[in-house]
Amino acid sequence: MSSAQLTRLVHNGVLYPGAVTREILEAMKTFQTRDDDIVIASYAKTGTNWTLEIVTQILQAAGRTAASSDDHIIGKLEFHYPENPHPSHVLLEDAPSPRVILTHLTPRTAPPGITNPRGKEKILVVMRNPKDVAVSFYHFTLKRRGKNAGELSWPKFCQDFLDGKEIHGSFFDHVLSWWQKRDDPHFIFLKFEDMKKDINSEVKKIAKFLEAELDSATIADIAERCTFEGMKATLDNSRYADRRVMARKGIVGDWKNYFTDEQNQAFDAVYEERLKGTGLEFEFE
Numbered sequence: 001m002s003s004a005q006l007t008r009l010v011h012n013g014v015l016y017p018g019a020v021t022r023e024i025l026e027a028m029k030t031f032q033t034r035d036d037d038i039v040i041a042s043y044a045k046t047g048t049n050w051t052l053e054i055v056t057q058i059l060q061a062a063g064r065t066a067a068s069s070d071d072h073i074i075g076k077l078e079f080h081y082p083e084n085p086h087p088s089h090v091l092l093e094d095a096p097s098p099r100v101i102l103t104h105l106t107p108r109t110a111p112p113g114i115t116n117p118r119g120k121e122k123i124l125v126v127m128r129n130p131k132d133v134a135v136s137f138y139h140f141t142l143k144r145r146g147k148n149a150g151e152l153s154w155p156k157f158c159q160d161f162l163d164g165k166e167i168h169g170s171f172f173d174h175v176l177s178w179w180q181k182r183d184d185p186h187f188i189f190l191k192f193e194d195m196k197k198d199i200n201s202e203v204k205k206i207a208k209f210l211e212a213e214l215d216s217a218t219i220a221d222i223a224e225r226c227t228f229e230g231m232k233a234t235l236d237n238s239r240y241a242d243r244r245v246m247a248r249k250g251i252v253g254d255w256k257n258y259f260t261d262e263q264n265q266a267f268d269a270v271y272e273e274r275l276k277g278t279g280l281e282f283e284f285e
């Protein structure tokens with residue numbers, strides 16, 4: 001383990017990426033949401049950027065944001081990106097409305113206006129089956145570590161992910177904490193697998209949630225542009241170039257190429273123990 005990893009922030013038992021500091025987590029307590037904020041809350045690698053693209057296109061089609069402007073998108077709320085002069089929560093203070101705010105925080109650590117919205121804020125919680133999340137996260141981590149990736153083996157990553165020791169903490173704690181909000185009308189719950197199965201219906205559902213009145217041709221057009229292939233075409237040659245790393249395979253069931261029977265059984269046991277009786281379940285293929 002490198003010294004950078006050793007000094008990484010652990011808060012309430014959750015390990016945070018290097019872009020998150022204790023000061024930022026403290027600032028979350030007083031971060032002011034706006035009535036028209038749109039928040040995408042997710043565990044990492046569940047389809048955050050995919051949902052962002054859908055939301056962005058809906059807002060543009062509904063005339064709520066200028067087609068040429070990405071000013072309302074800042075990145076992850078709790079990050080201080082090295083290329084930015086200030087942490088995202090500071091930059092967001094000057095961002096035009098409607099802001100689209102991304103976060104991997106749990107309700108416990110997120111700003112009160114996101115955890116318990118009192119105005120017209122719209123919170124989209126995005127989820128994905130944990131086996132594919134683990135595989136996607138493993139590849140992302142390999143890429144991020146670059147030449148140090150040799151130290152990272154799949155069996156170790158897989159076990160650490162299951163034990164909640166990887167960055168962002170336990171997947172199960174994360175999804176279950178947001179799932180508590182399922183009866184609150186400020187929230188909508190989306191699943192990667194549903195978006196994959198029927199993108200048109202999911203775009204329609206999101207547009208309705210955002211109160212964007214769009215005709216079915218516009219919905220179909222957005223759905224088409226937000227397929228994996230459609231997004232990759234955009235990613236390769238435009239404003240989303242920096243998000244290329246987010247687009248790997250974009251499929252359901254890639255875990256089968258990585259999981260041993262033993263790993264699969266270990267995952268199934270935790271899945272059963274944590275999610276049984278909660279009403280929350282995932283499709284794995």
Ligand SMILES: Nc1ncnc2c1ncn2[C@@H]1O[C@H](COP(=O)(O)OS(=O)(=O)O)[C@@H](OP(=O)(O)O)[C@H]1O
Nearest residue numbers: 044045046047048049050136227228247248249250
């Ligand atoms: N349009 C579309 N269709 C299907 N899949 C898509 C799409 N866009 C992004 N992706 C896949 O989403 C995974 C990245 O998730 P996140 O955006 O949540 O990553 S991040 O945590 O915000 O960095 C990552 O999954 P994997 O391919 O399994 O690694 C991306 O490929």
